[in-house]
Amino acid sequence: MNCYNCGCRLSEKDFCTSCGADVSVYKKIIHISNRFYNDGLEKANVRDLSGAITSLRQSLKFNKNNIKARNLLGLVYFEIGEVVAALSEWVISKNIRSSKNIADDYINAIQTNPARLDTINQTIKKYNQALAYCTQDSLDLAVIQLKKVLSLNSKFVRAHQLLALIYIHNEEWEKARKELLKCCNIDANNTSTLRYLKEIDHVSSVEEDKSKSTREKKKENDEVVRYQSGNETIIQPINTKEQSGFSSIFNIIIGAVIGLAVAWFLILPARISSAKANINQELKTVSEQSDVKTSTIADLQQQVDTLTASNAELTTQVSSYEGDNGTLQASNSLLKAADLYIADASDVTIIADVLATIDEEAMGDTASKEFKQLYDALMADVGPKVSESYYSTGYAAYKKSDYTTAITDLTKAFEFDNTNGEALYNLANAYNKNGDVTNAKKTYAQVIELFPDTERAKRAKDSIAQLNNE
Template sequence: MICYNCGCRLSEHDFCTGCGADVSIYKKIMYISNRFYNDGLEKAGVRDLTGALTSLRQSLKFNKNNIEARNLLGLVYFEMGEVVAALSEWVISKNLRPKKNIADDYIDMIQSNQARLDSINQTIKKYNQALLYCNQGSSDLAVIQLKKVLSLNPKLIRAHQLLALLYINGEEWEKARKELNKCIQIDTNNTTTMRYLKEVENMLIPEEGVKAASKKKSQSKDAVTYQSGNETIIQPLNMKESKGVSTFVNMGIGIVIGIAIACFLILPARIQAAKSTINDELRVVSEQLDAKTATIDEMEQQVNNLTEETAKLQEDLDGYVGTDGALQATDKLLLASGAYLKNAADIVTVSEYLDQIDLESLGTSASESFTALYDTLTGLIGPELAKTYFDEGYNDYRQEKYASAIPKLAKAYQYDQTNGDALYYLANCYRRNGNVDKAKEAYAKVIELFPGTKKASESGTYLAEINNGN
């Protein structure tokens, strides 16, 4: 034992021979810690793991630096299937004693095996999922998850106890007793296991008592019992008659026993092999299902990402192209400009390009430079185009070709909005062609834009006739 003050090795005296510190209480604490450690070691040797846990924890309460107790506590946890708790104790032990510590071997044993780490991780996830199913009332799903947990970690006592509790809740007493017996094989003195097992035995013992009572009753019908001293004599009623029958009965019983022995010797191995095969297949299917689920989730995430990216690209494209055709309008304006620069006299070609541009539909998407260039081209070719369209439209009007005259007169007024005659004759074409609404709109413009003129007066007369239904 080493002095807590100076590190000198202590003697049988109650003081340190190196620094003189009083170590009497310190020695008692160390003795108590070692006493609890020895008690835990003895209990662990007989698989009383719960008792060993209690003793080792007490030992560490008195001396947290008791490396042997901490390493043994980790081993007890590991034996109970609590791998995470075991690793925690071993890591603490390694930090307290970095060198010459067997905890290094324990940690390397687990961390060097990636498959074991994955198995531990899956065990924790599936056990937590089973608890969630229990809270949700899904007992069947919880049983399936716990069976998967025990296939990965057969020593996890908590999983055995929870599975037994689910069997008890479902009144499957034999299955519950089987799981609790497995717990006892791992930890012989677990209080929770004993409490569950007591409840199960209380439910199973009455049935065995009823069977024994019925058997005794049936024996009393076929035999006479009487007391001879301290012995109870059972004598069959028809002893002679039953000799021949008993011979055949004994032969039948022998045959049945032989068949039963054969079944007990052969069937368990086959059943165990079948169970092992089923468990392996179930584990493979479960792993495949988990992998497919992860793949589906990943693909769904990719689809969502691609959908968002497509929407963003479409938004960017709409910003470049414009939902109202801004890019096409710009293209037509550039073609019109190119045609004018190539041949200024070819105003027909320039007008064809300009006619394909609808400024009203562009709205605010048309930039100031776009509008300025459009107005400049229109101003350059407008007067001559207006005269050409007016002459052709007026000629069609006089020949009563109103449908042909309407677009020409409309373009004549579009390119020269000072030409009131073009607007007036356009209104007349609308009226005579049967388009009353357009005619009323055109007459109203003539009256508004060219007041005091003859065509304004005549427009008022025609407008009144239209409104009166003449």
């Protein structure tokens, strides 16, 4: 402690040992200031921050140079979210004692972090905005703003209190209580907080009493019937019916119905959905299998087409082979005819029958030169005889007007001997007589062509003319 007059350090005496000034009252003032500081410190230690602020302010009123008290006051302000007030105290403290002052650290901690400083500023602005909303009766907006403020600085006691006040105004007692309890956790002995809490407790107890009495009254009314009988008030309890067996059964039925409804509306749709999913899966599988089978069928169809083409080709080949076989058969027949001719040359009918089985036209170019030579030799020797034989039978049939047999035999007679003009002419006549005009004309024309300048040709011409005139 220094003398207010000369600044010299004071001793235990009531006067300054340097300048002699009376410092007894001054010392008492300083002691009171220190006393308040101690009081403030004690309160701050038990989180009675409001009490601490009061004591520390008192301390500073006695001695503005009480640096410890001022720094602690700033710290307490900071704790309850009053950052600007805290900064003010620390700045003043730093001005009073520029060195070895913890306020310097506090200020630096805030000032060196621009983001934190900005957050502090935003918090204050939002709080002021919320307060403005309250005065404009826009309490919903105020609540929103205050919630934002508290999300930025959860220790802002005044914001908690204002929010609690709004909740109280809206009769949201539990929310208000919650906010106030948060206030108490920061500042345990704040008068406003405690007053609000008391009010909430009072309202809650009143409401509880009311509801309790209402419940009791209702219960009482439910249980008894009061009526006046002369001068007496009769309170008669209401007989409550015991649950009968029927009601039990009814309740069971209701329970069963509810159970069924739950099954119908909750379980069944899930089952149906599951079954549908399974069906879809199976359908997908079947569809895939069907695709595979379709593909297989297409392949098989292609194979069938290929095989059909192959079959047709082979059939053609077989036909050609059959042709060869026919040639062979013709060769066999020719050999047989030759054999018969060697055995008995006079039996021309049998030889002719065997030679008739040889289809000369069908052989075409496939027949060998030797085959043709043998065939022609046989025909040259046997042909006229056979022709004569057929002619005889044919002509006899013609004479008997058996034109069908005549046509057959005369045809063969001309086939075996194409120089037999008589056979051809009579064949034409047989056709004519048989009414086959077309073949008749054709055969007559053949007679004219093959045997010109003969009597038969002349007669054939006459016959054609006659047929044309008819």
